[in-house]
Amino acid sequence: MDAIAVTNLTKRYDKVLAVDAITFSAPPGATIGLLGGNGAGKTTTIAMMLGLLLPTAGEIRILGHDMARDRFAALARMNFSSPYIALPSRLTVAENLRVYGHLYNVHGIDRRIAELADELDLEDLLDRPAGQLSAGQKTRVALAKALINKPDVLLLDEPTASLDPDTGDRVRTWLERYRDQSGCTILLASHNMAEVERMCSHVLMMKQGRIVDRGSPRELLERYAREDMEDVFLDIARNRQNPVPA
Amino acid sequence: MAPLPVSSPTTCVIPTTCVIPTTCVIPAQAGINRGTGADPDPGLRRDDTERDARMTASLRRIWGLMYRHIALYRRSWPRLLELAYWPVLNMCIWGFTASFLTGRLGSTALVAGAALMGGVLLWEVTLRGQMGMAISFLEEIWSRNLGHIFVSPLRPWELVTALICMSILRMLAGVVPAVLLAWGLYAFNLFTLGPVLILFVINMIAMGWWVALGVISLILRHGAGAEPLAWGVLFGLAPFAAVFYPVSVLPSFLQPVALALPAAHVFEGMRGILLDGVVSHGHLAAATGLNFVWLGLASLLFAYQFHQARVRGALLTIGE
Structure with missing residues (x-):
């Protein structure tokens, strides 16, 4: 059973389609990167996965629990961190x-x-x-x-934003160690491409509410014929280049 | 770094599975029944165990939220002082007013003065109860902590229960010093009202809860713009609550408004005891009934606005 299973997830605010029928899943122990520019729909997706925001359509199952009907059972085994929410x-x-x-x-x-x-x-x-x-x-x-x-599922919204390289590296090391020891599934929204390349087994590239590409960091680098994920990100964000056909 | 420890099932801290009470307590408890053949209904016992575990978890979450507020007060004497400041100040002003009237007008004013001070104290119960609940919620908004709270397994009813418990503590911290002041300085003993005082206090604080629930609902709907209501809304209701005068003093078209408020019935009942020595069970029943109705309506409004806040995504942006 997948730790995270998102099917046709959609969020519409009046005329604005913030998230457009996205589908993805994550097996236990995986680290999934959620990438995209500002306003791509990453935070909206995470908020729906946490039950803070009700989807317009679609289904979210976390650790087998339907978040629409049984979110508290899942929330007890999840956790969340964001520099934008304080203690x-x-x-x-x-x-x-x-x-x-x-x-x-x-x-x-x-x-x-x-x-x-x-x-x-x-x-x-x-x-x-x-x-x-x-x-x-x-x-x-x-x-x-x-x-x-x-937690068995950890949702992280830019966990190393505004940190110096040393502290950022320590945080990544702690997260990797926890994941490896506990088998936790991590969903990581980040603008730090080096972080994504290092930590994520799979990456979802979001743009205007949709997942426009996906794959492991290596697959994406090969597909876009690039040396690092930052260039892949820019290619997708600016429609600069079509991926190389497989 | 030390390796992550693996605890025994009974302690419920196994990293991957043992956080939800329903899944982590049952294995240990189920062993009691397993293989004995003597238990007439193991399923029923398991249900009881699950229910107990859920209730324990709920109580812990409620206490967790209360602890967050109590920890604040434990360290800050200005915060503690502020809780008692306004009730004591009000008691001083109205106590001296009552003393002055008694000195000038004699025994008639003595009873009126007692009604005045009883009114002040019981109104403070509502006021402090309402503010205690609404401000405890606002504290979460001000500390930008609401996002963390609502992604925890804390149920909305547990949140409301924790806020109610905090309102009781805050009300006691504010009103008890004022009661002592009234007794020490003006020889007014609120407890002369008798055992019915307990029902008066319960009704007054219950009114504070539904008003606070309404305020919180408006904050969920309108965000920071509705914050001032946490302080001001009850002052707007005070003229109709008949705190210092009977409902009959109000113009006839305003009297139905007053009689829709539980406070008006409590104050009519209080004056009945102080002036005539009669306990009005009718007013008491009306206050209790009205509180049930208003609490029900406020709960529905809160549930609706909480749902709407989740539709709009307001739980993330509230207070900004």
Whole structure:
């Protein structure tokens, strides 16, 4: 059974078609990259997968649960991280993680927090208010929140946006390690092509709400006869070049 | 980095499968029944176990959201002080007013003064209850945390329950000091109303809840533009709530409006006890009935606006 199965997913706001009948799936343990320019429909797709937004049409099944009818069963085994959604700034890091530990019904919360603090180098930050952290520290805390329930499906919206290369690399390493150890499925929306090339087994290229191309990073590089994913991205975004026929 | 630990099934933290209570608690509990042949209805017991696990998970989520707010107050004495500031200030002003009237007009004003202070205290119950609930919701918007909350397994009813619990705590933190002040400074003991006071308080705070639920619904619909309602909406209802005067004082065309509010019935009942020593069960029943009706309507409005917010994608952008 696929961890993620999206079929003909559509979202329409009045006359604007934000997501246009997209279909994709992800097996357990895969990392799927969701690429596209601003307004391509990536965040809308993720919001629908999280149940924040109701689709106009189509079906989303996550871990076998239909998100239209049984979303809470799936949400308990999922998690999400985005630099655009914050954690309460006046609570300490430990308090924030404790709140989400309760919300996700994590047993042995303090032990789990200690594990995450060890894995993500958060020990020195646990008693500091979340609002006083640097961007890199906030990202690590957001990641700890996203891993608090040991999710089977992790949705990440630009997880390394605004991070310096060192911190970005550490975050990618943590994510890869968690995925490899837990068998978690990751859906990654990112503008960082190097990140996508490194982490993703499969990439979905979105444009104007549709999936216009898909494949592994290697397949896409070959198809567009390019050296790196950034050029593939630009080719698709600017209609510069048709893919090389297989 | 230490390897990710694998916990025993009873502790429910196995990484890949053991987060949902319904899937992680059953295996351990099912072992109780397995192979004994003595259990008359193992299916029924499993249902009970599942239900218990779901209820425990719900209670933990409700507590999680409450903990988020309590942690804020635990560390900030100005926030705690602010909870009691307005109720105490109101009590001071109306208490001195009542004392002045009593001094000038004698025993008649003494009873009127008691009605005045009882009105202030019971109205504060509604006001603090409503603000406690609406502002707890606004705190999530202000901290840009709503997205995280709504992608967790927290059900909307659990959110509302947590907000209600917070409103009770905030109301107590605000009103208890005012009650003590009224007793210490003006010799007004609210508890002279008798056991019926409990029903008055429940009805008054319940009114605060449905008003708050209405405000939250409007915030879900209109976003930040509706935020001021969290502070102002009850002040708009105060003239019709008959806090300081009987409903009969209002013009006849406004009296049906007043009688549609549970508060008006509670205050009529309170004045009945203080002035005539009579408990009006009719007013009490009317207040309770009206609260059920208004709570039902507000719940429907909240459910509808929550659904519409999911249609529009407002849960992601609310407050911006």
